[in-house]
Amino acid sequence: MAALFLRRAGLSLLSLLLVSLVLFVLTRSIPDSPARIVLGEDATAAAMAQFDRDHGLDRPILVQYGSWLKGIVLHGDLGVSFTTGLRMNRQVAATLPVTLELVTVAFAVSIVISLALGTLSAVLRDSVVDYGARLIAVLGVSVPGFWLAIVLILLFAVDRDWFPPGGIAPLATDWREHLRSIVLPSFCLGVFYMAVLTRMTRSNLLDVLGLDYMRTAKASGLRRWRMLTYALRNALVPVVTIAGMSFGHMFGWALIIEQVFNIDGLSRALLNAIQMRDYAMVQAVVMVFTFVFVIANLCADMLNASLNPRLASAA
Amino acid sequence: MTPLLQIDGLYVAFGARDRWREVVRGVDLRIAPGEVVGLVGESGSGKSLTALSIMRLLPPGARVSSGRITFAGTDLATLSNRAVNARRGSDIGMIFQDPLTALNPAIAVGRQIVDSLRTHQELSRKAAWARAIELLDLVGIHRPAERAHAYAHELSGGMRQRVMTALAVCNDPKLLIADEPTTALDVTVQAQVIAMLDRIRRELGIAVLFISHNLDLVAGIVDRVSVMYAGRVVESGEVEDVFDTPRHPYTRQLLRCIPRLDGRTGPMPTIPGLPPRLGTELSGCSFASRCQVAQERCRLEMPPMRRKGGHLSVCWEAPT
Amino acid sequence: MPRFTRRLTNSFGGGSGLLGATIVLILLIAAVGAPWIAPRDPLKVDIINQMQEPGPDFWFGTDQSGRDVLSRIIWGARASISVAAIAVMIGMAGGVSLGLMAGFYRGGWIEQITMRFLEAIAAIPILIWAIALVGIFGVGDAHWGPFTVGSEAKLSALLGVLYIPTLARVTYTTAAVESQAYYVLARRLQGASSPRIIISDVLPNCLSPVIVQGTLLLAIGIVIEASVSFVGLGVQPPTPSWGNMLAEARNYLLSGDWWLSVFPGATISVSVVGFNLLGDGLRDRLDPRHATSALAT
Numbered sequence: 001m002a003a004l005f006l007r008r009a010g011l012s013l014l015s016l017l018l019v020s021l022v023l024f025v026l027t028r029s030i031p032d033s034p035a036r037i038v039l040g041e042d043a044t045a046a047a048m049a050q051f052d053r054d055h056g057l058d059r060p061i062l063v064q065y066g067s068w069l070k071g072i073v074l075h076g077d078l079g080v081s082f083t084t085g086l087r088m089n090r091q092v093a094a095t096l097p098v099t100l101e102l103v104t105v106a107f108a109v110s111i112v113i114s115l116a117l118g119t120l121s122a123v124l125r126d127s128v129v130d131y132g133a134r135l136i137a138v139l140g141v142s143v144p145g146f147w148l149a150i151v152l153i154l155l156f157a158v159d160r161d162w163f164p165p166g167g168i169a170p171l172a173t174d175w176r177e178h179l180r181s182i183v184l185p186s187f188c189l190g191v192f193y194m195a196v197l198t199r200m201t202r203s204n205l206l207d208v209l210g211l212d213y214m215r216t217a218k219a220s221g222l223r224r225w226r227m228l229t230y231a232l233r234n235a236l237v238p239v240v241t242i243a244g245m246s247f248g249h250m251f252g253w254a255l256i257i258e259q260v261f262n263i264d265g266l267s268r269a270l271l272n273a274i275q276m277r278d279y280a281m282v283q284a285v286v287m288v289f290t291f292v293f294v295i296a297n298l299c300a301d302m303l304n305a306s307l308n309p310r311l312a313s314a315a
Numbered sequence: 316m317t318p319l320l321q322i323d324g325l326y327v328a329f330g331a332r333d334r335w336r337e338v339v340r341g342v343d344l345r346i347a348p349g350e351v352v353g354l355v356g357e358s359g360s361g362k363s364l365t366a367l368s369i370m371r372l373l374p375p376g377a378r379v380s381s382g383r384i385t386f387a388g389t390d391l392a393t394l395s396n397r398a399v400n401a402r403r404g405s406d407i408g409m410i411f412q413d414p415l416t417a418l419n420p421a422i423a424v425g426r427q428i429v430d431s432l433r434t435h436q437e438l439s440r441k442a443a444w445a446r447a448i449e450l451l452d453l454v455g456i457h458r459p460a461e462r463a464h465a466y467a468h469e470l471s472g473g474m475r476q477r478v479m480t481a482l483a484v485c486n487d488p489k490l491l492i493a494d495e496p497t498t499a500l501d502v503t504v505q506a507q508v509i510a511m512l513d514r515i516r517r518e519l520g521i522a523v524l525f526i527s528h529n530l531d532l533v534a535g536i537v538d539r540v541s542v543m544y545a546g547r548v549v550e551s552g553e554v555e556d557v558f559d560t561p562r563h564p565y566t567r568q569l570l571r572c573i574p575r576l577d578g579r580t581g582p583m584p585t586i587p588g589l590p591p592r593l594g595t596e597l598s599g600c601s602f603a604s605r606c607q608v609a610q611e612r613c614r615l616e617m618p619p620m621r622r623k624g625g626h627l628s629v630c631w632e633a634p635t
Numbered sequence: 636m637p638r639f640t641r642r643l644t645n646s647f648g649g650g651s652g653l654l655g656a657t658i659v660l661i662l663l664i665a666a667v668g669a670p671w672i673a674p675r676d677p678l679k680v681d682i683i684n685q686m687q688e689p690g691p692d693f694w695f696g697t698d699q700s701g702r703d704v705l706s707r708i709i710w711g712a713r714a715s716i717s718v719a720a721i722a723v724m725i726g727m728a729g730g731v732s733l734g735l736m737a738g739f740y741r742g743g744w745i746e747q748i749t750m751r752f753l754e755a756i757a758a759i760p761i762l763i764w765a766i767a768l769v770g771i772f773g774v775g776d777a778h779w780g781p782f783t784v785g786s787e788a789k790l791s792a793l794l795g796v797l798y799i800p801t802l803a804r805v806t807y808t809t810a811a812v813e814s815q816a817y818y819v820l821a822r823r824l825q826g827a828s829s830p831r832i833i834i835s836d837v838l839p840n841c842l843s844p845v846i847v848q849g850t851l852l853l854a855i856g857i858v859i860e861a862s863v864s865f866v867g868l869g870v871q872p873p874t875p876s877w878g879n880m881l882a883e884a885r886n887y888l889l890s891g892d893w894w895l896s897v898f899p900g901a902t903i904s905v906s907v908v909g910f911n912l913l914g915d916g917l918r919d920r921l922d923p924r925h926a927t928s929a930l931a932t
Contacts, residue, residue: 210375211416212411212413212416212417213416213417213418213419213420215372215411215417216409216411216417216418216419216479216482217419217427218372218400218403219370219372219403219404219408219409219411219483220403220404220427220430220431220434220482220483221400221401221402221403221404221405221431221434221435222404222430222431222434223400223434226430226434230419230422233419233421233422234419234420234421237421307421308420308421309420309421309423309466310420310421310466310468
């Protein structure tokens with residue numbers, strides 16, 4: 001188990017490094033240098049050179065990469081943006097929690113609903129519940145979250161007053177308002193993955209229920225609840241993997257949903273950075289995403305290994 | 316003595332709604348307490364389905380279309396599903412053919428036994444684990460305390476089958492159904508497993524229904540044997556009688572096909588032809604097309620059951 | 636007649652697959668035939684008719700500049716589908732090649748490096764990569780010597796490169812298994828060279844899962860293009876794309892001008908459904924072991 005963790009963690013680290021390297025090289029190789037962006041089109045060569053020296057941009061790329069990496073690994077510091085001069089950690093810290101909360105709520109609700117619905121659907125195969133669940137799942141997979149958001153805003157925030165059309169009320173001020181404002185965005189964010197996971201759970205559970213060892217369990221006289229857990233221990237393995245990936249992917253889609261609902265999350269930081277051509281910030285935000293994604297996958301892998309011992313020993 | 320298990324005229328069919336095809340056609344079987352009965356036949360003869368129908372374990376799409384199954388005096392058809400489930404794993408235990416796929420890969424083998432124990436008996440977790448380890452020892456697993464925490468894929472084929480046996484007998488059943496327990500094992504391991512099964516049933520006084528396609532294999536362990544072909548029992552009796560004086564052409568052919576080590580060389584005999592496709596309607600004897608002594612009436616009329624003492628056979632040619 | 640319909644239905648893996656194929660066909664006709672099918676000029680500004688609700692004159696209404704929404708949607712099919720289609724083609728070209736090589740030369744360093752690198756790229760969801768890379772490379776046209784690359788083409792190329800890992804993985808899985816098969820060994824003993832074996836024997840077996848995955852990636856591509864355009868980084872106005880139509884519609888959301896967003900969005904949804912159904916149907920027909928995954932965002 002420990003060996004598996006080390007191996008997976010090592011691979012994750014490798015992924016992170018590779019991604020950071022690719023991003024670093026990309027941002028340093030575009031024609032528009034930060035110097036030109038900040039100082040303007042008619043900056044003199046001397047001024048630009050000075051700018052580069054001030055910000056350490058005249059050093060060889062690998063050296064720059066090394067010191068950037070050192071900053072992150074040793075101090076958790078994303079550094080200072082060349083374009084805005086602001087500390088990027090602060091900007092990220094201001095916006096990350098919002099996105100994090102949105103994604104976590106969407107994820108938690110999706111998981112709970114999809115597991116319940118998927119299991120019910122498989123156990124009560126071909127019943128009304130099953131057909132209903134499958135219909136919802138097909139719709140959920142096909143409707144893009146941001147369009148669903150627009151439709152729901154039109155229906156519930158514009159025509160009626162059930163939910164606010166945008167923004168998330170801060171928790172500290174009024175927790176009720178906070179909850180009300182988080183319902184629509186997290187629903188729209190989670191619907192797609194809820195549909196996917198429901199389908200997967202149902203399909204996997206159906207497959208497992210037909211396997212030999214379930215017949216043995218029945219022959220042992222086990223009660224239905226016990227038989228369900230026997231089946232789920234096996235059926236949920238791929239679901240856990242996909243759920244882990246989903247958490248990371250949700251961060252990506254949260255960008256779009258935030259824009260629809262005018263939420264001040266990471267999307268604002270990223271899109272502002274893009275607009276201001278603050279590539280250092282773009283890189284920083286993408287690194288944050290990658291980090292979250294990689295961690296989520298790692299957790300999913302470890303959870304899987306504890307559910308299914310064959311994975312733990314095979315590494 | 317009242318039989319422990321009695322199957323009368325069992326018909327099992329596959330299909331859906333209006334289209335049903337019979338795969339088991341009128342099987343009779345009797346097992347006395349403590350007796351070991353073999354059920355022998357080739358693939359598709361319906362022997363597994365016969366066994367599965369006892370505990371309502373038939374696969375989806377199959378059902379008992381008629382017949383009666385009586386266990387310990389109770390007609391099983393009158394019981395609710397819950398009542399039948401109460402007997403599964405407690406009064407009747409079952410081992411299956413492929414122990415690797417028949418054991419849950421995600422749960423330790425000891426735990427699977429514990430779960431069965433605690434379902435049918437009032438045991439604390441500790442007591443159940445202790446009992447599970449005892450059982451693993453009983454079936455001949457070395458270092459049972461360690462092995463109890465192993466997973467199915469970490470054990471060898473023979474050990475898995477021992478685990479399955481422990482699981483099947485953990486609640487002291489009266490009947491053990493062994494559905495081709497050695498077919499998926501190496502030949503050397505087969506002998507060990509058979510020996511273990513024999514020992515267990517003697518020690519615990521369990522009756523056994525031993526299903527196999529290998530007549531030779533069952534001869535070593537069973538008291539009586541029934542031979543099935545195309546969904547029907549064609550011959551049954553004490554195992555020595557059936558072996559010494561087989562009264563049905565199919566049984567005779569089967570015995571001829573057993574490879575011998577006594578120096579006789581020459582091409583290995585086989586039974587020409589193929590068994591009828593599953594579910595085809597048959598008039599007359601189902602073996603007629605492959606039988607060497609078949610007559611006209613064999614194809615037209617179902618042969619009657621002829622009995623000589625405990626030795627039954629369903630053939631026109633069997634001496635009355 | 637029934638026999639023809641039955642064969643048609645079977646070739647798409649069932650009724651839903653046929654439905655998907657029909658939807659896709661309609662979309663293709665719209666995309667290709669836009670100049671002839673669209674009732675009006677999508678770019679023509681007509682202030683007099685601005686913000687008309689859907690009615691007999693303008694079936695889907697008009698936008699803030701008086702442009703006909705229906706025509707813009709039909710023309711938008713061009714942008715959305717071409718971006719997705721070109722991306723998938725690039726992804727297939729690159730992904731299949733890499734996957735074949737990695738799968739065939741198993742155990743070699745080629746396999747290790749390729750798969751690790753691809754996994755690293757796949758470590759970030761495509762959408763984030765797309766937004767980040769477009770952000771870095773900029774929206775507008777890019778000039779490389781004599782070539783001018785429009786925003787659409789840049790997006791297609793980017794997306795195509797991002798699709799390579801998924802398609803490579805799908806190919807690799809099949810190629811790795813097939814390369815160990817006896818018939819490949821037999822070909823080797825016949826004296827066939829490795830490249831020849833790869834192309835004539837291994838490749839055909841990989842095509843089914845790749846085609847299925849490609850169809851699903853088309854669906855995803857449409858959504859990604861829409862999303863990227865939605866945040867202003869994709870197809871630039873005034874060229875209509877379903878995504879940037881939604882972006883413009885956002886400003887009129889609160890005033891209840893629903894037709895500006897509902898119709899483009901519905902079109903996206905229907906397209907996604909169509910490609911997904913087609914992909915599922917093809918999967919049932921070609922690849923019954925379900926080796927592909929619909930989740931690749």
